[in-house]
Amino acid sequence: MKRLPLYYRYFKEAEKSGTDRVSSKEISDALDIDSATIRRDFSYFGELGRKGYGYNVKSLLKFFMEHIHGNETRNVAIIGAGNLGSALLNYKFSNINDRMNVVAAFDRNAGMIGTKINDTEVFHSDDLEKIIPEQGIDVAILTLPAEAGQKMAERLEAAGIKGILNFTPIRLDVSDGIYVHNIDLSVELQALFFYMKNF
Known part of the structure; x- marks a missing residue:
């Protein structure tokens, strides 16, 4: 739960910079979180990425926004x-x-x-x-x-x-x-x- 806001912030910054997709290694390097931990965290919510492709920034940003913040203000x-x-x-x-x-x-x-x-x-x-x-x-x-x-x-x-x-x-x-x-x-x-x- 404590890592979810970190992931959200990372994907938000990635979207701002125009990045389309990222790998678990790139996320790991940016957040200093082990790649295996990142994959395990993401797999908890289902299939969020594809092997060899990585993670779609816009999809993951939307996903984390819904799961962290919900849809209401x-x-x-x-x-x-x-x-x-x-x-x-x-x-x-x-x-x-x-x-x-x-x-x-x-x-x-x-x-x-x-x-x-x-x-x-x-x-x-x-x-x-x-x-x-x-x-x-x-x-x-x-x-x-x-x-x-x-x-x-x-x-x-x-x-x-x-x-x-x-x-x-x-x-x-x-x-x-x-x-x-x-x-x-x-x-x-x-x-x-x-x-x-x-x-």
């Missing part, structure tokens, strides 16, 4: 427009996903309310329950301090959010119908230091 809100939230708002998400729109941000800082960051308006957190249904938002990126994370997750669930990308260092307690993906930067850094030391 996702409206996303960033909860917490501080340093990390603002950085994410300034990030070009279209490089990752053509079907993802960051349509709103929420914060309590009075000085930010009503402003726009990279064309996305910042609303007051008190208006969250009103704005989320109005904008058809079903995904939230949570960039709040740890102590505010759980209460906000409960509010997001009640407002209709179906998926949360959680940058807070706590594990959120939500219903089974809500998918939470946790990104703890301190844990990721510790893992990096461990690999640097031991491999």
